[in-house]
Amino acid sequence: MKIFLVGYGKMGKTIEKIAISRGHEIAGTLESQVENVGKLVKDSGANIAIEFTQPEGAVKNILSLMEVNIPTVCGTTGWLGKWDEVVSSCEKNNGAFFYASNYSLGVNLFFRLNRGLARLMKDYPEYKVGLKEIHHTEKKDAPSGTGITLAEGIQKERPEFTKLINDKCDNPGVLGIESFRMTNVPGTHSIHYTSPIDEIEIKHTAFSREGFALGAVVAAEWLLDKKGVRGMDDLMGSKEGEKF
Incomplete structure (x- = not known):
């Protein structure tokens, strides 16, 4: 698959390394906040985005990606006060969105x-x-x-x-x-x-960021042919009420 990395700090660079090792292509990277992220990612030919940025810009990025129907894996935390807005956008655009507070x-x-x-x-x-x-x-x-x-x-x-x-x-x-x-x-x-x-x-x-990065890439692989809002319980097969 062709991945666009929205956020290219230490985590983004680790994700890049792991994605390439698993046979994927990096269609582009974005280090700082820009307008119309969705169009930029769409024009790159990417078929999925992985978003690890900062709380203040994450929701704008996600909404922009949903508007152009780019499946998105998000690992940015600190923005969940606007969760309902993101879910609504995903549903309205028949999109695919995966969120986890931690991908390890x-x-x-x-x-x-x-x-x-x-x-x-x-x-x-x-x-x-x-x-x-x-x-x-x-x-x-x-x-x-x-x-x-x-x-x-x-x-x-x-x-x-x-x-x-x-x-x-x-x-x-x-x-x-x-x-x-x-x-x-x-x-x-x-x-x-x-x-x-x-x-x-x-x-x-x-011990390192690699566990988080690998989980994000695996989530992207899993999400690519799906729709709706998903998370690690979906990926790992957990069921609500599962007994200890």
């Missing part, structure tokens, strides 16, 4: 582990739950999209958590995510269940 196979297995543990721990209120995430200093959004997805997984199993904040918190009904930014950290996420006498922790640590 290991992280998506971790999402399932997180929900299973949350389901198990709901009968033990003496354990207080908290989340921590660490990323590189270039990452703009905090908490990370992966951190939010983990928190939402807990909230699905523990509906008493009605509020999410970006800080440590022990208040009833509030789930806190502590965010840290350090040099050259691809991504570390941990969930802690702490009681007065002990702590249970699960953690995922990424």
Whole structure:
């Protein structure tokens, strides 16, 4: 397939390397925000776009790509306040859109582990739950999209958590995510269940960007002949309510 990379930073360059190694062609790359991204991608001859940019420009890029019916895989986080607008555009244009807060196979297995543990721990209120995430200093959004997805997984199993904040918190009904930014950290996420006498922790640590990049390319391969809004549960065959 012919891929256009909307966003050509460290992640874009890693995606390029993996896509070429899997026999795909890079039809073009875009390093900075431009008007009418969709036309640029369409004119390049690409049949799919992979979008990894910044939260402030992602929605404009996605809508432009939907308007010219370019299937799009998006890994930019921090824009989900406009999710309904993107879904509406995809449906109106009979398009194909794939979003994940994290494309790593290991992280998506971790999402399932997180929900299973949350389901198990709901009968033990003496354990207080908290989340921590660490990323590189270039990452703009905090908490990370992966951190939010983990928190939402807990909230699905523990509906008493009605509020999410970006800080440590022990208040009833509030789930806190502590965010840290350090040099050259691809991504570390941990969930802690702490009681007065002990702590249970699960953690995922990424060693490089390659796992994320490979997942994005595999998602593009899978999406190419499909329609609608899709995600990693579709790709990996997960079912809502799957038991731990």
